[in-house]
Structure formats: C-alpha cells, structure tokens
Amino acid sequence: MIRNLYDHLNKQFGYDMFRIGQEEVITSVMEGKHTLAVLPTGTGKSLCYQLPGYLLKGIVIIVSPLLSLMQDQVEQLKINGEKRVTALNSFLDPRERNQIIQNLQNYRFIYTSPEMLTNNGVLQKLKQIDISLFVVDEAHCISQWGPDFRPDYLNLRTIRSELNNPTTLALTATATEDVRADIIEHLNLYDVNQLVYSVDRPNIALVVEEAANYSDKVKKLLQFVKQLQKPGIIYFSSKRLTEEMAALLRNNGIAQSAAYHGGMDREQRILIQQQFLHNQLQVICATSAFGMGVNKENIHFVIHFHMPYQLDSYLQEIGRAGRDGKKSIAILLYSPGDEFLPLQIFENELPSDYQIEQFYLLNNNSSDKASLLNLTEIQLRFLTYYQNKYDKSEVEKHVKRIRDMRIQYKQNKLNEMIKWVKSTTCRREGILHYFQEQKVNNVTDCCDVCGVDIINYQTAFQDTIRSQNENWRLMLKNLLIRGDEE
C-alpha cells in the first residue's frame, strides 16, 4: 500500500516525496477512518484528498467555502490531466447545472458549497451515487461562520447522515481544541482520527508595534511599507480604508499597490488577485476577504493595520507569508482604542431582543418582517435558520440564548487577541500556547519581545537599484508604446 501511494504520487502529481503530514492523512482516509487534519499553512492540503481520489473506487465530494477556490482547484486538476472534475455551484447556468446533476456518477471529484448541498434535489441525487470520501476543506469555517454568517455549514451534519455517513476528511490550517471539538460535533464525526501538526512558522518574525494614535499609525505604516522587502499584504478592517491607503501608497512612490475587498466586482477582485500572483502588484491593501486560496510563495510581509477579531484569523493571515521558506515578517500595528470597533460590531450584528420577539410573533412574510423590523441580511438569516429548529413556544427563548452565547464567544476570542497584543512575553510562545502547543523551534528573529533585527527584512540595497532600473525600463517602454499609438 505504501509503495502504491508513492507510485501514484509520482505518476499523478510528479512528486517524489510527501510533505509533512500528507502521508499520514492519506493513509488514514485510505483505511476508511474519519480524519481531522490540521496541517500548517502552505503544506499542500489538497493532495490529501486528490491522491486518494485516484485509489478509491467511488467519488470524492469536496465542500469548499469559496467559489473562486473551487474554480482554482478544478483548473489545477484539469491542468494535471483530470477530466472527471467539476464545481457544482452558482457559476453554472441552470441548463449546465442540471446536466451535471444528472451525470454526477461520471465524475471523480465534485467541488461544491454547503448551500448547494442543502438543496434537496442535489442531495437526493448524491444519495444515489457511490461516495468514497467526503471532504470539508477549510473546516474551521464550520466553527467560524456556521452559527451566524453561513448557517448552511451547520447542515453538514444532517447531510452526512443522509449520505449514509461516508468516510470524512476535515482539513484546516488552524484549529484550537475548541474549534476541533466544534468541527467534530457539527459533522458528527464519532471515532475520528485527529492528525494535528504544529501551527508554528519559524521563518515568520512576529512584531507588534504600538502607535500613539491614528495618524502615527499611518506614518509608521508608510515607513514600513517603503522599507520592507515586497511583495506584501496589509490587512484593514474597513473597505474604505483599503482604497484610501492603496491610493496613499501610490502617491508615496509605491506604485504597484491596489485595494481588495468584498464590496468590489467579482471581475475586479479576480483581476487584482491575478496581478498580485503574477508579481504585477507589490502591495495589496485588503480586508479579510483576501487570502483564502492565495498560494503565492514569495510574500515577505503581512502588516495588520487593524488587529483581526481572533488569533485564529491572525494565524491564517500571517501564514500567507514566507511560503518559499525565506525570512518574512508579520507586523501588527496597534493604537489604543482599536478593540472597540470589533466589540461594537459583535453587539449589533445579531438581532436585538425586540427584533427576536417581533419576528416570531408577526405573521407577515419574511421580507415584510425584514423591512418592518429593519433586519440586516445576516439577522434575517439567523432568525430564519433557527425558526424550524425549535418548538414555536420556545423558539424565542432559545434564539436569545444562542445569540448571547455567540456574542460571548466572539468577545472571548477578541479578548484572547487583545491579551496577546498587550502581552510582554514571547509572541511565538503566546500563539503556540493559545493553540495548546509548546515552543520547540529555536528562532533567531523570533518576535519584538525576544528581539528582531528589522534590517533583515528590508529591501536590500542591490534590490532597490535593480527595481529602479526595471521601473525605468518600464517607464521608457510605456512612453514608447504610447508614442506608437499616438
């Protein structure tokens, strides 16, 4: 069997060796064990189900959180010569979609979303085919998004049971013990084989830099971005700021900068991401919308202008740096008061007592209720999702309880984040402690507490000269081309 694995690794994917954890995960699912794998960012998680896909006789279903992620993976497999692969989602027009649903048994890999699986027609069809492996990619989304933002993630438990409990593989790069427990609970994975590898990325230095106020923060940001070895990502928690700062950077000599956030057109988002991947952009100013599925080797810094709402997200976001193994740096800018914005968001995103009471009292249709009670899309979905989970007489009580628990949960997560930002002990140890790990790697440029030599991360003098030359060449070329056109 082991021999067989290596043969296929070589034949199908052209590799001679497995990366950390891959062989263990593959062996586990090949033995038919439900498996929860936490593999560090950038270790090639997709191979863990793609290779078994060639050895098992049935079909592999992959539940993925993003359409773009599905499209990428499908394309990748097609480039590798796989024809029996598809993404069943809303990109398809209704005719195509029906065609695929009618012919599901002919595929080897089917990518899809939790929302699509909730569609009864799709589920009925899936029940008729032989599924050898049910994969939940980016499985932390179950815990992070399921309870409010995308409740269909919580349906996966029922869907798995409807599909007769197929062998299941949950994959993620970050999961604390609680998140793992959440994943197991929501997928109903009794008897699960947990393969958990260290989340530590020793080549990423961790720095928290305190700024006195907003304008000081902007000043520091500019300074860092000018000096640091690019490409890099800057995270903000406001869409407006991503655009303002991208413009500010461009006006300050960092020409290849662009914004990216969820409010932009799909085409625009794809374009920016592609330009970044192909080194036509050096700096991306983004909200948390940017990053999942961004497999770029040479990202050398990740700066947080605002802190994320939990350490789990922080680790996901900085984990996009240094995949080439080179020294990279993560800098979090903090100024007093930064923590109030997320707290306020948590308190307002879910429905109020009044909204809950009225929603279950009124007999209007749901869109009328939404406008009457001034409900946001998320509030409406939250109220609707739990409506059928409880008896009418008790629903109000339970929904209030779930809301309070959810707010509390998010506040606790945020508090852990704040505690880490304000701590005066080793940052790496702090993060590893949060993930129930011990620090084992002896890191030279570890964190701002242990000491980091920022010069190691700055653009080398030679690089500056080279890129200036390139810029000149580019400018000349543009001038010449423009001259031709006119």
Add this chain to the structure above:
DNA sequence: CGAAACTCCTCTATAGGAGTTTCGGTGCGATAGT
C-alpha cells in the same frame, strides 16, 4: 466607540456650523430586470 455622512438651519445664505444618524468583515444562491 468614533468617524463620516446626512439633515437642517440661517434675518433666504448656495457655505458652513450644529445636531443627528449611520456605519463598521466575511459569501453562498436565487431573483429581478437589463
């Protein structure tokens, strides 16, 4: 919470100050209407 956007007001001004309200991340799928 704190910043920005909006509304209202002024000795009827087309500017600007005061007061008030809104907004702040994440995305699937279906639908309405070009």
